[in-house]
Amino acid sequence: MTATHPAIELKGISKAFGPVQANKDISIRVMPGTIHGIIGENGAGKSTLMSILYGFYKADAGEVFIAGQKTDIPDSQAAIAAGIGMVFQHFKLVENFTVLENIILGAEDGGFLKPSLAKARKSLVDLAAEYELNVDPDARIEEIGVGMQQRVEILKALYRQADILILDEPTGVLTPAEADQLFRILGRLREEGKTIILITHKLREIMDTTDTVSVMRRGEMTATVKTSETSPEQLAELMVGRKVLLRVDKTPAAPGPVVLDIQNLRVVDEQKVERLRGIDLQVRAGEILGIAGVAGNGQSELLEVLGGYADGTGTVTLNGQPIDLTGKYSDGRSRRTNGIAHVPEDRQREGLIMDFAAWENTAFGYHHDPAYTSGLLSNNAAIKAETQAKMNRFDVRPPNPQLAAKNFSGGNQQKIVLAREIERNPDLLLVGQPTRGVDIGAIEFIHQQIVALRDQGKAILLVSVELEEILSLADRVAVMFDGQIMGERLSQDTDEKELGLLMAGVGA
Amino acid sequence: MNFLALFDLSVLDSTVRLAVPLLLACLAGLFSERGGIFDIGLEGKMLAAAFFSAAIAATTGSVWIGLLAGIGASLTLSAVHGVASITFRGNQLISGVAINFLAAGLTVLIAQSWFRQGGRTPSLIGGGRFEPITLPFADALTTVPFFGPLYSELISGHSILVYVALLCVPGTWYILFRTRFGLRLRAVGENPAAVDTAGVSVVGLRFAAVGICGILCGIAGAYLATGLQAGFVKDMTAGRGFIALAALIFAKWRPWHALWATLLFGYLQAIALRPDIIEGALGFKVQVQLLDAMPYILTVVILAGFVGKAIPPRAGGEPYVKER
Numbered sequence: 001m002t003a004t005h006p007a008i009e010l011k012g013i014s015k016a017f018g019p020v021q022a023n024k025d026i027s028i029r030v031m032p033g034t035i036h037g038i039i040g041e042n043g044a045g046k047s048t049l050m051s052i053l054y055g056f057y058k059a060d061a062g063e064v065f066i067a068g069q070k071t072d073i074p075d076s077q078a079a080i081a082a083g084i085g086m087v088f089q090h091f092k093l094v095e096n097f098t099v100l101e102n103i104i105l106g107a108e109d110g111g112f113l114k115p116s117l118a119k120a121r122k123s124l125v126d127l128a129a130e131y132e133l134n135v136d137p138d139a140r141i142e143e144i145g146v147g148m149q150q151r152v153e154i155l156k157a158l159y160r161q162a163d164i165l166i167l168d169e170p171t172g173v174l175t176p177a178e179a180d181q182l183f184r185i186l187g188r189l190r191e192e193g194k195t196i197i198l199i200t201h202k203l204r205e206i207m208d209t210t211d212t213v214s215v216m217r218r219g220e221m222t223a224t225v226k227t228s229e230t231s232p233e234q235l236a237e238l239m240v241g242r243k244v245l246l247r248v249d250k251t252p253a254a255p256g257p258v259v260l261d262i263q264n265l266r267v268v269d270e271q272k273v274e275r276l277r278g279i280d281l282q283v284r285a286g287e288i289l290g291i292a293g294v295a296g297n298g299q300s301e302l303l304e305v306l307g308g309y310a311d312g313t314g315t316v317t318l319n320g321q322p323i324d325l326t327g328k329y330s331d332g333r334s335r336r337t338n339g340i341a342h343v344p345e346d347r348q349r350e351g352l353i354m355d356f357a358a359w360e361n362t363a364f365g366y367h368h369d370p371a372y373t374s375g376l377l378s379n380n381a382a383i384k385a386e387t388q389a390k391m392n393r394f395d396v397r398p399p400n401p402q403l404a405a406k407n408f409s410g411g412n413q414q415k416i417v418l419a420r421e422i423e424r425n426p427d428l429l430l431v432g433q434p435t436r437g438v439d440i441g442a443i444e445f446i447h448q449q450i451v452a453l454r455d456q457g458k459a460i461l462l463v464s465v466e467l468e469e470i471l472s473l474a475d476r477v478a479v480m481f482d483g484q485i486m487g488e489r490l491s492q493d494t495d496e497k498e499l500g501l502l503m504a505g506v507g508a
Numbered sequence: 509m510n511f512l513a514l515f516d517l518s519v520l521d522s523t524v525r526l527a528v529p530l531l532l533a534c535l536a537g538l539f540s541e542r543g544g545i546f547d548i549g550l551e552g553k554m555l556a557a558a559f560f561s562a563a564i565a566a567t568t569g570s571v572w573i574g575l576l577a578g579i580g581a582s583l584t585l586s587a588v589h590g591v592a593s594i595t596f597r598g599n600q601l602i603s604g605v606a607i608n609f610l611a612a613g614l615t616v617l618i619a620q621s622w623f624r625q626g627g628r629t630p631s632l633i634g635g636g637r638f639e640p641i642t643l644p645f646a647d648a649l650t651t652v653p654f655f656g657p658l659y660s661e662l663i664s665g666h667s668i669l670v671y672v673a674l675l676c677v678p679g680t681w682y683i684l685f686r687t688r689f690g691l692r693l694r695a696v697g698e699n700p701a702a703v704d705t706a707g708v709s710v711v712g713l714r715f716a717a718v719g720i721c722g723i724l725c726g727i728a729g730a731y732l733a734t735g736l737q738a739g740f741v742k743d744m745t746a747g748r749g750f751i752a753l754a755a756l757i758f759a760k761w762r763p764w765h766a767l768w769a770t771l772l773f774g775y776l777q778a779i780a781l782r783p784d785i786i787e788g789a790l791g792f793k794v795q796v797q798l799l800d801a802m803p804y805i806l807t808v809v810i811l812a813g814f815v816g817k818a819i820p821p822r823a824g825g826e827p828y829v830k831e832r
Contacts, residue, residue: 077708096698112688156706
């Protein structure tokens, strides 16, 4: 009798933020002991729906049933009591607390810590054995990697006796190996009868791990299907509302002369740790060189030095002209004058000023361009007109130059940065994580723009932690590990397995 | 030169007495800032507490009622700070500045209106003041070499609030690091989202932190007017609230370090009262003005970050807004 009840059933959930209808009459049933995927583009309303389930927001209309019982969830406390645990995309951990302290926070037994900590330590051992979730209970959060931090979040939920686990974009920060490990753990939890809701925009994760999948688009649930009866192409179409090209459509590269030549590039960071340990690389005109690697192996430092905001030693030439790596001409403006454009890895911190309008952001770095100035003053009308034109060309939505950068979705923010950098006709384009946090429809567009620039005979250096992206977009792949190049491959001659080994520092 | 003279028992004795208001204010700030609420209004709260404790003690003749009135005044200002910065998510610095101005003006105004003595309260006599307590065996032990005078002069003979303040140090440490409340308080100052998603009220915890801060500031202010001095005079806190903040940074938000830091400031204030001892010890005369300025100079040096790297609670100063 009880087994026939869904673990969670939502009926007619609606939620509006002002004029924006984030969730529109959403109904969903998740059976116990299954992994249910919720997929949709950024802003489709996935996170809002889960926040309602976790008591962060109150739905305007609709009902929640947990194991067949109608349940009111006014706050997170009620959600926890109903057996719901949530692993947020950005972890909710106290950085300078130990693992154990984070786990008991809010679920202590009594007013004193000692018995609570002892009890948690004991049950942590049990949980670790049951679900293969090993962590050091006395390690501080700031000392452990993101994969471990995520385990702590899962343990937090399990320690609170959660039967339903919601994971919001859990692999966004993980390496491929860590992601595989996570999915093994989730499989294990399913075997033990837990119900898992996986929110993601990555089609492959849905196909590989879920039993059923719901697709959301613009606040509505467009379909719920059995994963085994669908295909990535069908899901992508349901998400975006039109047919989407999942592979990058490009002709073979026609590499010209060497544009960027890097010899023995070294970077030492503030803690005196050598982050780049003698990099040799060449990028030719008309080719895309992809830099693959697990985040934190020196890719960021490479972009920073080439972009002119970190110092390095070695020789870097652009079209045969040496680039200043430490001195007076080692800054962003000089790089732009040299013909290097840069789409930074972290667009919200380095690419844009989030509180400034789109037109102001469009001028940044090029604000001294004569077209943007009149005498000592900036020519705001000209910048706004140019921004409007760029927005139309790059399909930025909404095409409103007055809107602050923070009010655009991730994909549209990236298009603003890309429009600013690409249309300057650079000889070399540095691109870091071009599609991180960007939805499928926009990914397709951004990839097309990068390929179009290549076809104009420009050199492109692409850094991405997404192996799929590197393999489909780059013509040549260099793998970085621990500040060194482990090997270079032509992308048509290699595969994820080979690159994965190089990324782990094996082989070559 | 005789450096030992710099640590004359009478200087150490006044070090303790002068450090007490700093210590209480410092611990007050510690609770508030550990909970993520920056409070530059310690000064104003102390001042308000000093006035109301002295005024009520003078009218009722009971220092205990005065103490309660002081705590009440300080708590009222804490509530203002809490409503402004927690409920309405306002800027914590501006709210703190407002409290300082409010207290500086209102205390003198009300004092003039009540007592007509030029903005001060009448001198407190008898039960209107906290009297020194002689600890057991203090007299009997005076003859014991070294330890005897140390006990009878330095440790014994302070008012009850001095002992309360000193007990607050291990008390704060215990609450902060050994209780559920302390764990949650530290968490809410580091990452309120973690507390919120764990199903604990961020607003409730932060009001508790600000409330404890109010109580401790109240005791500090009451001690100034009814223990250290005998009555309220205009601006009698003399920047102690800010010195306490500097000591808090110096102590890196840790209770025992707060004790050492405030004792250092207390010592600088005590030695400034005894230029004769300095002259005797160093062999030359130091300007009194320079000695008076020493605690403030040290404050500037500490706030400018010359004393090591101090990492404040990470969510300090940031109103908590639930994110999507």
